[in-house]
Amino acid sequence: MARGLSPIVARDDVEATDTADVTGESPNGPVPASTPRTVGGLADESPAPSRRGNRWSGVLGQSRGALLAAISLALFIVLWHILTHNRLPLYVRFNNVPSPEAVLTRILAVSKSRAFATDVLLSCRRIFLGFGIAAIVAVPLGMIMGRFRLARELVFPLVEVFRPIPAIAWVPMAIMIWPSNEESIVFITFLGSFFPILLNTLSAMKAIDPVLIRAARSLGASEGALFREVYFPACLPSIFTGLAVGMGVAWVSLIAAEMISGQFGIGYFTWEAYSLVEYADIALGMISIGVLGLLSSALVRLLGYALMPWAR
Amino acid sequence: MLNLLKSRTPDRTPSSLSVRNRDLGHIAIEDVSMSYDTMRGPHQVLAATSLDIAPGEFVCLLGPSGCGKSTLLNSVAGYATPRTGRVCVDGAPVTGPSPDLGMVFQQYSLFPWKTVRQNVAFGPRMLGRGEPTPEAIADTFIEMVGLSRFANRYPRELSGGMQQRVGIARALATYPRVLLMDEPFGALDSQTRHVMQESLLNIWSEFGITVLFVTHDIDEAVFLADRVVIMSASPGRIIADIKIDLPRPRDGDLDVDERFLALRKQCLAHIRAESRKAFEQQNR
Numbered sequence: 113m114a115r116g117l118s119p120i121v122a123r124d125d126v127e128a129t130d131t132a133d134v135t136g137e138s139p140n141g142p143v144p145a146s147t148p149r150t151v152g153g154l155a156d157e158s159p160a161p162s163r164r165g166n167r168w169s170g171v172l173g174q175s176r177g178a179l180l181a182a183i184s185l186a187l188f189i190v191l192w193h194i195l196t197h198n199r200l201p202l203y204v205r206f207n208n209v210p211s212p213e214a215v216l217t218r219i220l221a222v223s224k225s226r227a228f229a230t231d232v233l234l235s236c237r238r239i240f241l242g243f244g245i246a247a248i249v250a251v252p253l254g255m256i257m258g259r260f261r262l263a264r265e266l267v268f269p270l271v272e273v274f275r276p277i278p279a280i281a282w283v284p285m286a287i288m289i290w291p292s293n294e295e296s297i298v299f300i301t302f303l304g305s306f307f308p309i310l311l312n313t314l315s316a317m318k319a320i321d322p323v324l325i326r327a328a329r330s331l332g333a334s335e336g337a338l339f340r341e342v343y344f345p346a347c348l349p350s351i352f353t354g355l356a357v358g359m360g361v362a363w364v365s366l367i368a369a370e371m372i373s374g375q376f377g378i379g380y381f382t383w384e385a386y387s388l389v390e391y392a393d394i395a396l397g398m399i400s401i402g403v404l405g406l407l408s409s410a411l412v413r414l415l416g417y418a419l420m421p422w423a424r
Numbered sequence: 425m426l427n428l429l430k431s432r433t434p435d436r437t438p439s440s441l442s443v444r445n446r447d448l449g450h451i452a453i454e455d456v457s458m459s460y461d462t463m464r465g466p467h468q469v470l471a472a473t474s475l476d477i478a479p480g481e482f483v484c485l486l487g488p489s490g491c492g493k494s495t496l497l498n499s500v501a502g503y504a505t506p507r508t509g510r511v512c513v514d515g516a517p518v519t520g521p522s523p524d525l526g527m528v529f530q531q532y533s534l535f536p537w538k539t540v541r542q543n544v545a546f547g548p549r550m551l552g553r554g555e556p557t558p559e560a561i562a563d564t565f566i567e568m569v570g571l572s573r574f575a576n577r578y579p580r581e582l583s584g585g586m587q588q589r590v591g592i593a594r595a596l597a598t599y600p601r602v603l604l605m606d607e608p609f610g611a612l613d614s615q616t617r618h619v620m621q622e623s624l625l626n627i628w629s630e631f632g633i634t635v636l637f638v639t640h641d642i643d644e645a646v647f648l649a650d651r652v653v654i655m656s657a658s659p660g661r662i663i664a665d666i667k668i669d670l671p672r673p674r675d676g677d678l679d680v681d682e683r684f685l686a687l688r689k690q691c692l693a694h695i696r697a698e699s700r701k702a703f704e705q706q707n708r
Contacts, residue, residue: 323533326503331598332523332550341546345537422537422578 242301258317492660
């Protein structure tokens with residue numbers, strides 16, 4: 113507290129947080145010198161510079177990334193081909209591993225088969241239901257837990273007890289409690305994605321700037337309006353982090369459940385291929401799971417992009 | 425411009441901003457004290473304080489950090505309930521935040537997910553009046569602060585000064601009785617701050633609204649205020665109430681005016697004496 117003597121006399125020691133006031137131009141080019149005078153008597157300042165940066169360097173960067181991605185995938189397939197074609201006697205046994213050509217043949221064959229399409233569609237449906245219900249339950253629950261202490265203190269102990277149980281450990285119990293296999297698989301998918309979504313929503317609620325809530329209340333916002341207009345959009349970026357993580361775990365849980373208890377589904381397809389000694393189908397199943405997981409993550413990201421125009 | 429405002433002013437307010445009912449916006453702070461509980465018992469941050477602010481008056485609360493000036497402002501805004509005493513605005517006790525009590529924060533506090541127009545329209549929308557539409561009210565106030573070209577931008581795309589102008593427009597868009605400002609220009613660079621001070625005075629003289637403005641900047645307080653109320657720390661209390669009888673309108677040339685310098689010196693003397701006392705107390 114040696115500050116006692118001088119600082120109040122100092123004109124201002126608060127650092128200017130915005131450098132934008134002194135940078136010259138708006139994203140649309142120079143600001144016109146003569147702007148209409150207003151009651152406030154203000155000349156227009158320039159807005160903050162756009163974060164999007166140079167458009168061309170962005171395009172170049174993207175095509176560079178795509179090129180490198182293609183190279184790395186091609187190298188992997190070449191390596192895969194060499195290892196399987198020559199049946200190299202390494203410690204890892206490659207003699208039964210299907211070659212990329214064999215897998216490609218199966219892909220072409222299977223793309224005409226109705227059974228494979230049914231497996232894929234059924235897995236997608238299970239993800240859609242399990243993940244969708246998890247999002248619909250976890251987001252509001254997380255917000256309510258963040259807002260009301262009693263709700264948090266009641267629910268959080270249960271979360272802590274159930275969260276460490278891997279979804280796959282739920283398989284026997286799920287088969288016992290749900291009337292059909294289908295429901296138990298959806299339930300396990302739900303469990304896998306539920307906790308990441310809930311915890312990310314809850315941590316976003318804790319991180320909301322209290323000044324925003326004060327501002328909203330001063331402007332006459334009711335509790336309902338606060339949830340709709342402040343809490344929810346403030347949590348959205350973190351909710352989408354949770355959704356992305358949750359989507360990943362949902363696939364992990366789904367595949368495990370399908371392998372153990374399933375009839376149909378891409379996880380069941382992969383396990384069945386092992387039982388039937390269809391080695392190429394094992395790789396096909398794995399590749400399909402990877403592609404489906406990739407596509408569903410991209411879908412989540414796309415949705416986030418569409419819902420959060422301010423964060424672009 | 426003013427005709428535009430007149431035609432769009434909702435029923436709940438006087439017929440026009442410029443001929444606003446100058447009897448509204450009286451703030452009475454009556455024996456307000458604040459304390460919070462610590463392990464060693466209650467810690468008083470604000471001693472019993474009384475202050476009367478006339479409708480349309482521009483009062484600056486001046487003092488070092490931690491002197492309780494923001495605490496006092498928060499009790500007027502309804503964010504904090506006083507331990508003793510009460511705050512009345514136009515005779516009605518303040519029980520919580522209200523659109524009648526416009527608030528401008530140092531950190532701008534704009535909603536990042538709303539455009540400039542959506543931010544300013546928020547208050548009118550919460551009040552739920554049909555005509556004029558919240559967007560129309562918002563556009564009027566955005567024009568007033570000179571940001572019409574940026575109405576569809578997000579706060580992140582604006583400079584600090586522009587964001588704070590949106591903050592002021594948003595606070596005024598509910599047609600409050602008083603405007604409470606908590607170091608609103610503290611985070612701006614000094615050039616922008618001067619521009620903002622002058623434009624605030626212009627807006628204030630058009631509106632005739634009561635302003636309670638917290639700052640630790642002596643020049644700012646003397647430049648803006650009708651009265652500078654100086655506070656001191658531990659516990660926070662008012663140590664001087666200085667009338668600033670400088671002519672209006674005031675502009676940037678004022679800070680070389682002799683009367684300005686004399687008043688500035690007077691404020692400084694109060695603060696110096698108080699700081700020295702505090703310093704000696706701590707070193708005993």
